[in-house]
Amino acid sequence: MPKLTVKSATLLVLAVLIAVTPFFFPSGYYYRVGALIFVNGLAVTGIVILTGYAGQISLGHAGFAGIGGYACALAPEYLGLHPALAMVLGAAVSAVLAYLVGRPILRLKGYYLAVATLGFGILVSMVLNNERDLTGGPDGIAVPELGLRGVLKDWGLNLSNGQFWYFFCGIVLLLGAWIALNLYQSPTGRALRALHGSEVASGTVGIDVARVKLQAFVISAVYASVAGSLVALQNKFITPDVAGFMHSIEMVTMAVLGGAGSVLGAVFGAGILTLLPQALTVLAEYEQLVLGLVMMLVMIFLREGLLPSILRRLRGRGE
């Protein structure tokens, strides 16, 4: 049997999961949960590139999700763009903004970088909350229909709304994972990981540290932006919460919980943190408490993240 590379193995596992899981859904509601996991997984894959590969921290990435989401609400209305093009525009705006914001910010390290990106996220969130005339303020704003489901229906593929978004987000996640895995083993990805390993040594081999940091920041911003667009288009509605501080924290937590270094780990973390609150609703007011406890235990006992730790155990037993 030919040896599977990490890349093809990851893509295979993801594709099989996306295709097979619906057979076990007790009700149509689970398509929605699945789509949410994929969207979160996509945003977290961006965090993997920034944090897992390049070793940089952002606590403001929800700001880019907000830009992606509101682009889908505003661009069709004010610019007459098709929602799909609005998503592309949102990604482009996020990329440009990430470049402009990242340039001064990425010279900072550790805590300072975290605080500066935090400030950026809060800024976006405040604009979305306060520019009522444009954004509808805290109440949110309607987002037009993507329309792709109708097209598929004309072609004879009749999907329910839940099914359509499940598979659409699944395919976008696969694409995002493919790109992230390409990057990992590419020259640019190697430079990012080098910078994570030693900034001093990176400089001596000619890596322009500031430049590659900025590249990682821009790429991960595009991931967050597309994820924000998908959430808005699926719900046909968006509120400033998508750009909120809690959402930024959620992204980083999912990445760290699942294992920030691997794409599959990111999706795993996104899955757990999306499902766990739903499973814990039986605990009513203790839900948050148990959630916090689980996270603490993972960080204390499985510091590399869930997936890498589990794989290591399995491998250890095999030998």
Place this chain on the structure above:
Amino acid sequence: MTLLSVEGLGIAFGGIKAVHDVSFRVEPGEIVSVIGPNGAGKTTLFNMISGVYQPGAGRVLLEGEDVTGMAPFRLAQRGMSRTFQNLQIFQNMTVLENAIAGFHLQERGTVLADLFNLPSSRRRARQAEAGARELLARVGLERAADREAASLSYGSLKRLEIARALAMRPRVLLLDEPAAGCNAVETEEIDHLIAEVAASGVAILLVEHDMKMVMRISNHIVVLDHGEKIAEGAPAEVSRNPAVIAAYLGTEEAADADG
């Protein structure tokens, strides 16, 4: 043409002169060693030349171009590479990936090609990998290629760092104690490697505590004490120089001399 020339270089930390008015030159194919007791300012001098510290005074010229205080990555683009006394290895990568990282300037291309795994990106990565495997073989690490760098012995990591520095095909190479922590056999191997690299026309600046090695391979020796150049010349001259003997075996520094 002189590859590297250092003119009146100096730096002070908190009013104390760590290095003061040091000048020398390194020609293509020449091995120049900087020696001196512990705390003489050798590593500080290295850090100024390689752009880690901003010199307080003086100039560094690379092929006649003033590169004083230039960021390390820009110096790398101009053909200067270095290794570190306390190892700077990419611990999160395999041995092979560490060596490939040395090819960064040759293998980098557009980010888009990398994101979409275009043929150009794959070709660059493949070439870098082939070059890296060749270099690993040259330093005797080819069998360790797929191991985690963190799992290597100190001596092996030293050789890995040299391989990574050579990957850049530097014209000026700064080696900060390349043989430290290596056994006699390894030291001799490194010895041969350095001589070989110099023979290919690279200008080498070396800091090393192993005096036998320094005397054997250097063309020229610069002696520092208390941050100042107290002597320079061919190995035989320097070893007879009374000021040098005093610095190494003098009343106070005697205890530090071989440290």
